[in-house]
Amino acid sequence: MTDNRVTVIGGGLAGTEAAWQIARAGIPVTLYEMRPVRSSPAHHTQELAELVCSNSFGALASDRAAGLLHAELRHLDSIVIRTADKHSVPAGGALAVDRAVFSSDLTHTLASHPLIDLRREEIESIPQTGVVVLATGPLTSHDLAEDLQQFTGMEYLSFFDAASPIVVGESIDRDIAFLASRYDKGEAAYLNCPMNKEQYLRFREELCNAEAAELKDFERESAKFFEGCLPIEELAQRGEDTMRYGPLKPVGLFDPRWGDFRDPANKHKRPYAVVQLRQEDKAGQLWNLVGFQTNLRWGEQKRVFRLIPGLETAEFVRMGVMHRNTFINSPNLLHSTLQFKTRPTLLAAGQLIGTEGYTAATAGGWLAGTNAARTILGISPVIMPQTTMMGALFEFISSASAKHFQPMPPNFGIIPQLSNRVKNKRERYGKYRDRSLEDLIAWQQQLDRTLVKVG
Incomplete structure (x- = not known):
């Protein structure tokens, strides 16, 4: 000792x-x-x-x-x-x-x-x-x-990191959002909000045009995003399909209420994009928007994210924030x-x-x-x-x-x-x-x- x-x-x-x-x-x-x-x-x-x-x-x-x-x-x-x-x-x-x-x-x-x-x-x-x-x-x-x-x-050295919003589970429309895991593997632990093409394109347009928050005390000219944690609005601006190949990837996600996802007859029911929410607490009262790190103004976050099917009346308990990481x-x-x-x-x-x-x-x-x-x-x-x-x-x-x-x-x-x-x-x-x-x-x-x- x-x-x-x-x-x-x-x-x-x-x-x-x-x-x-x-x-x-x-x-x-x-x-x-x-x-x-x-x-x-x-x-x-x-x-x-x-x-x-x-x-x-x-x-x-x-x-x-x-x-x-x-x-x-x-x-x-x-x-x-x-x-x-x-x-x-x-x-x-x-x-x-x-x-x-x-x-x-x-x-x-x-x-x-x-x-x-x-x-x-x-x-x-x-x-x-x-x-x-x-x-x-x-x-x-x-x-x-x-x-x-x-x-x-x-x-x-520095880069800018961002946190995603959290919403109240009871405020999510379960008639639209469905509980499922990708390819129906493992425990169904994500709430999935499906989008058709029209809904997705409108959401992306509003996301691209939404007003970002000021960086305040951070040095704007030195901002450098870490590629593994990009704000959702940055992804939207990188191309029409960027989000669909990232956090809004629809592959393997299918509402059991639509039938068997393996049935070719149900192919037309597959969503164009999917927003996933992950459970925050044991009781399932809080849900995190997966991949939705953001630096949008809080009012803009509510306006744009409520365009997501199932989140039209979502109650936000924490808004997305952005901060500088140093290393x-x-x-x-x-x-x-x-x-x-x-x-x-x-x-x-x-x-x-x-x-x-x-x-x-x-x-x-x-x-x-x-x-x-x-x-x-x-x-x-x-x-x-x-x-x-x-x-x-x-x-x-x-x-x-x-x-x-x-x-x-x-x-x-x-x-x-x-x-x-x-x-x-x-x-x-x-x-x-x-x-x-x-x-x-x-x-x-x-x-x-x-x-x-x-x-």
């Missing part, structure tokens, strides 16, 4: 996971979260691990990139994924949670741990001594961002251990380092927390196998081209190829999964056993 204490700055997914892993190793940790003393442009509560954009952690299936990351984190006993599983809500093939209960549970769990000192105050500069995990996320406060910029000697140039700054090259006792995790998505942020928190604890104990930091999704992701952000560095979500394109080529994509991804989990188990068994988990 050591009397040394680790400092974790930021109570998002990465900071929450990092603090928990440090405490489980028997190391005291001080976790700083500035909310509610100071709010951010996107957060709505003071809870730890608040999910800002969506309530979904991505695909559940382990032969999908996000699902494999889930599986790896379950094996490593991630507190975030364990809590997500505990408070999951129906979402077809995705891991989605009742976000309010999820965040509240994590806040209580960490605040109750005897080795975690949760402090509600803003940290304006990086502590000069001790082991520190920086997990302040894409909305790092101004003063700390300036201090980090001075420490690294580099400008932040460091990790290839120049970080090792794959998530330690800064110029200061090994300083680690970083989460979207701040250029990983994209909730599960990737959680994975970064696990590794940064684990290596912070090992640093305190005088044990060499761990490097994860590149054949795992976690290892491949952290190798990428530490070795990619710094000149063109952009946030990276988990994906099979960054994992080393198989020794024997497999043409079928589903089979190939399954083999990636099998190799990843086998290598992860072998790797974990070889770790220095000095780091004993106590919680």
